[in-house]
Amino acid sequence: MQLHLRKDVSESMKIFDIRGGSLPAIEVFSTAIRALKDHALKHIERGGGHIKLEDIKWVLTVPAIWSDKAKTFMRLSTEKAGISGDRLGIALEPEAASIYCQHVYRKMDEECGAISGPIIVKQGASYLVVDIGGGTLDITAHQKEIQNKVRELCRPLGAAYGGTAVDRAFMEIFEKIVGPTVIETLKKEYTSCYFDLVRGFEILKRKIGNRKSSRPKINFQIPVAALDTLCKRFLEKSFTQTLADSEYKDSLTLSSDKLQMDKQIVIDLFKNTTEHIIEEIQMTLRQTEPSDVTHFLLVGGFSESDIVQNALKEAFPDKEIIIPDDPTLAVVRGAVLFGHTPDFVSSRFTRYAYGRRIRPLFDESKHDKKRSFKTNGLFRCKDVFECFMKKNTFCSVGTVCKCQYHTFEDLQKKITIAVYVSDNDDTKYVDEDGCEKLGELVVDIPNPSKERRYVDVEYHFGGTELTVTARVKGTDEELKAGFQLI
Structure with a gap:
């Protein structure tokens, strides 16, 4: 997300970990990509394949809303990881998902003789790909042209409204309870415990939904010992007492190492994020008019949430919302197909x-006098775009x-x-x-x-x-x- 949020993207930029340490971003990204590359090559070797590195075409996926600078940075990182630039393709994540979904339904047509679900494969049909991952919301509008070809209806829209936005809302509750000093110290001195807290909520977040349940509270494990130590150090009271003194004393209770939360509190954490997702989709629909968008393809890990799905169904009752069997893997599977059909999207904005x-030569009627300079006997204007x-x-x-x-x-x-x-x-x-x-x-x-x-x-x-x-x-x-x- 740093590549999306920061304006100073460059080969020398640094990124910071949660403890405040920094490293060159290109080293972090290239190391991660190298690990994935090496892992893939080991699998090929185990399978008995005699495929060389230079025989493979690699596809790297990036959010469609990322800037050209961010894409270039990812290409440079991949080359630094040992993948030749001429063997690398950059795929936009919602486009890859679109390829995958249409491939799946085309297969259904071939094998079953009929398409039981979406009509997006029909020529002239328009649809949105709504890719909701961990960090980003990525929306692309497509129109089917001919077999294996679609065109973009407007430039991609989106923002930082993925699953981590809900995580941040959850951590804000904890910060209200114990204070920012305890949370920051937990990150720096008890880093593994901090990640246990985040992971615990991540598991809970994927399971929670609007389905009717007789259980008004839900449980998940938290690092009680570390939180207790830090509360005593900075607040001079136990974590149990800190929780009892907070505004959440009636909705959060502690039982051993598990926190019991009112189900409605967790559901409410989604509200701000789902509202922003709906706003971005509405904005995209306004830009695609007069095209008749009839379907939404919902992909990405956060799209598995029942709360997200129900919010979109309520906000857009006239649209058919299609969710593939495994929306989390739709992008990576589509990226493989993109490697074979890189011209799947025939045009973009x-x-x-x-x-x-x-x-240029200085022109008083056009140019700022302060930008005038003389060279080789002529007055010119500098820095003209x-x-x-x-x-x-x-x-x-x-x-x-x-x-x-x-x-x-x-x-x-x-x-x-x-x-x-x-x-x-x-x-x-x-x-x-x-x-x-x-x-x-x-x-x-x-x-x-x-x-x-x-x-x-x-x-x-x-x-x-x-x-x-x-x-x-x-x-x-x-x-x-x-x-x-x-």
Whole structure:
């Protein structure tokens, strides 16, 4: 989630653990990916397969709402983990789930002769993929075109309203009871106990629902000994007494190492999150009009919750909500299918305005006087944003924007090209609010000379990530340039 929430995503960024320690984020991510890669290779070896690393195409899934910077960071992390960039595909999680669900129902059609459930496989039908995982809510609107092809109806929407949002609400209750100092110390000095507390609630959260039950209270295990020690240290009373003195004394009781909670309290913890999920879905539906969205595909671990399912059914009674047998695995299974059909989504909307920084001749009617500077006898304007792709543009896979660059110095060996993204098509300068550098790509100039050398750069849109190719004029070699996150 740090890649989604932070603006300073770069190769040098650091992330912090719950005890306050820090490490370079790229080391943490690449280590995790390397562990998954090595684990997969061991399984292949045990199965007697003679498959080499370079024979495998790897697919990494990311939330659709992540920025291009976050996607680039994940690609760099994967390459650092030992997977070649040319053997790696980036799949957007709700799109992968969409592929999987349609594959499953198409199989049903082949084997049973009829489709018993959804009609989303029919040409022209529109539907939402609502992917609710641990950290993010990811919503994508699709319309079926032809066999194995869909198009995006609007840019993906979503936010940090996954299952961990409910976890945070739960921890806020504990913080009200024992205070922030006890919770912070539990994280730092009794880390395993803190995780026991979180895991205990995670198990409870998946089981709780709106189903009628004769039991008004529910139990789950908590680290009583650690909490008791810390309450005595900071509050000078036991955890039992602390609980009895809190505003939750009538709804929370302690029995041995188990906490008994009123069922309604746990259900209420979901309310804020489910309301935000419904708001994001409504916003997506408004953007897809006049398309007739008839179905929701509900996937992701948090979508297994009865509370979430019931909230969506009540909020959207006219929509058919489809939940695959194992919604938690829908994304990873769809990612395998994506590896075979990467063009499953034929077109997408751009999330930002893309542009470059230029230094045009200064024009008093257009430019800020403070940005004027003189070079080679001419007055120019610095830091001007030149847009080459507007926000919310509908792009088929393979849509190309061409730009030309040139050297400024004699015997120049490289050209560094900075790419900027902005929330506003009308951005004038690259240092305005809402505009930031996506990254830089470096193009080597073969046989440098005193003459001005030109580089033709193509930006490829419509895929799951922005790709760039460059060709130095006068040469036949096409270079696939990689971004450096600066």
